[in-house]
Amino acid sequence: MTNLPASFLARPIAHRGLHCAADGRAENSPAALNAAIAADYGIEIDVQLSSDATAMVFHDYHLGRLTSQTGALALHSAQALSEIILTGGQETIPSLEQTLALVAGRVPLLIEIKDQDGNMGGDVGPLEEAVAAALKSYDGDVAVMSFNPNAIAVFAALSPETPVGLVTDRFTATDWPTLSSNTREHLSEVSDFDRVGACFISHNHAQLDDQVVTDLKTQGVPILCWTVQSRADAVKAQTIADNITFDGYLA
Structure with a gap:
């Protein structure tokens, strides 16, 4: 297991970059990343897989939003x-x-690998x-x-020098209706934390008392959390979490 660098606990982490649609900075866009860097925030991004097995920085499974x-x-x-323009600007999907x-x-x-299995199962590999x-x-x-421990297990075997973690939640039926109750x-x-070699979690900020x-x-496991959207919630989260992922305001 490779430990999480101390830099991940030293400054707030901008969720999908420091994005702001009104200012032309789309989620996960170069402009959002540059804004986060200029403000000296850490950065969280998402990756999805193209049809020709390239990791693309994009949150959703579908292009419409x-x-x-x-x-x-x-x-x-x-x-x-790379030729599709992100809404609100002139930049394309990187x-x-x-x-x-x-x-x-x-x-x-901080890179989040989006689940490609569809049910957090073991049909993973190409994106990792x-x-x-x-x-x-x-x-x-x-x-x-x-969120998918199987994705992290595969990735960790391919890149043992990279620190890995799990994105965690209570996984209620209301919030995760497509997952089976057993999953x-x-x-x-x-329970997969040790199996996959995780060294941190990023937990739902509203459930940190779990x-x-x-x-x-x-x-002694570092606790990150997602996604804080106000200073009041940040103060509350940081009574437990070692760092926050934020958007919608300047942390």
Whole structure:
């Protein structure tokens, strides 16, 4: 297990970069990342897989919310995606390699691998391979996390030098209606933490009083949290969490 660098606990982490649609900075866009770097925040980004197995920096599975296009991102090649303009500006969807070149180690970078299985299961591999390949020559502080423990297990085997963690939640039926009850119960227990070689979690900020968080914190595990959207919530979260991921205000 590789420990989480101290830089991830030293400054707030901007969720999908310091994005602001009104100012033309789309989520996960170069402009949002540059704004976060200028403000000396850490950065959290998301990655999805193109049809030709390239890791692309984009949160959603579908293009409709953040671009003028429709349909699944995974149906498009990296080249085609690189030509799709993000809503609210003139920038296009970046690849992970382009994003790494932009950040260039100036601030810590937290990468969330989006679940590709559909039910947090074991049908994973290509996206994890693409992320590991992109990170091979990256020198900055970086960590990788996912809601899907199987994704992290695969990635950790490919990139043992990279710190990995789990994104965690209570996984209620209301919030996760597509997951089976058995899967939701299993994930809520964070029982895969040791199996996948995790060294931190990022937990729902409204659920930091969960027993599993207390138990891990007692063991000295760094506790991050998602996604704080006000100063009041930040103050409350930081009574337990070691750091916050934020958006919608300046932390």
